[in-house]
Amino acid sequence: MNLKWILSAVLLFSLQTNAQTGYQINVTLKPFNKGYLFLAFYYGKKQMLVDSAAINANSQAIFKGKENLKPGIYLVAFPKKDGWFEMIIDKEQRFSVVADSADLINKISFTGSPDNNLFSQYQKFVGEAGREMNALQQKYNTATSKIDSSQWLAKLVDKNKSIQVFRETFAKTNPKHLLTSIFNVMAEPQIPKSLKDSTAIYYYFKNHYWDKINLTDNRLIRTPIFEGKLNKYFDEIINQDPDTIKVAVDDILIGARANKDMFQYFLANFADKYVNPKYMGQDAVFVHLFQKYFVSGQADEWMNEKYKKFIFDRGYSMMANIIGEKGADLTMVDINGKPTNLYGVQAPFTIVCFWDPTCSHCQAEVPKLDSLYQNSWKAKGIKMYGVMTDGGLDKWKAFIKEHHLNDWIHVYQTPELKEKEAASGKPGFRQLYDVYQTPMIYVLDQEKHILAKKLSYDQLSDFLTYKLKNKEDKK
Helix, strand or coil: CCHHHHHHHHHHHHHHHHCCCCEEEEEEEECCCCCEEEEEEEECCEEEEEEEEECCCCCEEEEEECCCCCCEEEEEECCCCCCEEEEEECCCCEEEEEEECCCCCCCEEEECCHHHHHHHHHHHHHHHHHHHHHHHHHHHHCCCCHHHHHHHHHHHHHHHHHHHHHHHHHHHHCCCCHHHHHHHHHCCCCCCCCCCCHHHHHHHHHHCCCCCCCCCCHHHHHCCCHHHHHHHHHHHHCCCCHHHHHHHHHHHHHHHCCCHHHHHHHHHHHHHHHHCCCCCCCHHHHHHHHHHHHCCCCCCCCCCHHHHHHHHHHHHHHHCCCCCCECCCCCCEECCCCECCHHHCCCCEEEEEEECCCCHHHHHHHHHHHHHHHHHHHHHCCEEEEEECCCCHHHHHHHHHHCCCCCCEEEECCHHHHHHHHHHCCCCHHHHCCCCCCCEEEEEECCCEEEEECCCHHHHHHHHHHHHHHHHHCC
């Protein structure tokens, strides 16, 4: 055999080894000798199970699969799922680990995984530093003099700095390691000492929040800290008005576009966050996402039919009732069968209440709503436009009579009107006003622009009090 052939064979073997797919993780976890171990990964705040393996009499279990695991922080959970240890899964997916549940930090070792050897070193360092800091904190808390307090505080600061130095040194030495990406997520912008003004400090912090983070590093999805970083930015750092949020989500999605997993993660996260937002009006962000990314087909590759139907049903419903836009007219008849469309109501403010006489929540809220109307709003010229959604005419009329809802404009849609509307292709009131639960309350101005929606009984009272006061102040 000539030397050239030997070298070619070695190269071929090397290529075959590197091209291996699938994972095999041999775990020895004392003292367990029966049952199953479980392999899971982080996905935001969730822990997702990916595999299980039987434990033999020697405390050994083997996790094995034909496809590579997606990189991130994984957990090996005990048989009763009452404890676990963490490890890194990245390019190295065939290795062994020996651990003891009595001391998972110090009695754990990896073979065939340099990534996890480094991870283990970091865990040991932080564990020891944490114990020292707890002891220093206790001494600081029980100090009897200012001198002692200052001494223990200084030591606490120094120990905290040592952790930061460890992370910075690690990142310089191992720039591509998952831990380095995690450290970058944990870090916050360092404010220049030259900045004194609080406004300047805020804008510097906001503008540099994502500086160290690679938005195309899909390993971060499967860590326990990245979702918190994302939520903090959108919940605490940026202004909560819809236009600001729209710009922010577009910036993130553009930055992540080169990686399909990250783009999908961000888009799904934002859609879930703003389809039922924390603050009124932020559903405009969902409509923006729907029109720009979902309708254009940028999510078709990963959406299943159930999720796609949900997104498109909600998107088309919400498009028609954005705050600030003019609400759609409603073709209805009143309790006597007389045509009474929404646009025909003349009032400085119109409260539109979609309700069902058989809905228990409506049965409690509608009489309260009428009480406020009679005591506070009626004299101001406000009109109540109540739309029956379900429940049947007899029960609807009986409820109105029993609770003396005499001053409302009570309307419903006849089967004939519904058929005519459907034949014309016009969306029904449920889609036009996103009526997926009852009662559903909207506040419209004199020109029927939507001022507020989906308010509770208490929120409606506060909102109208504020609006009426503003109207009086402008006179």
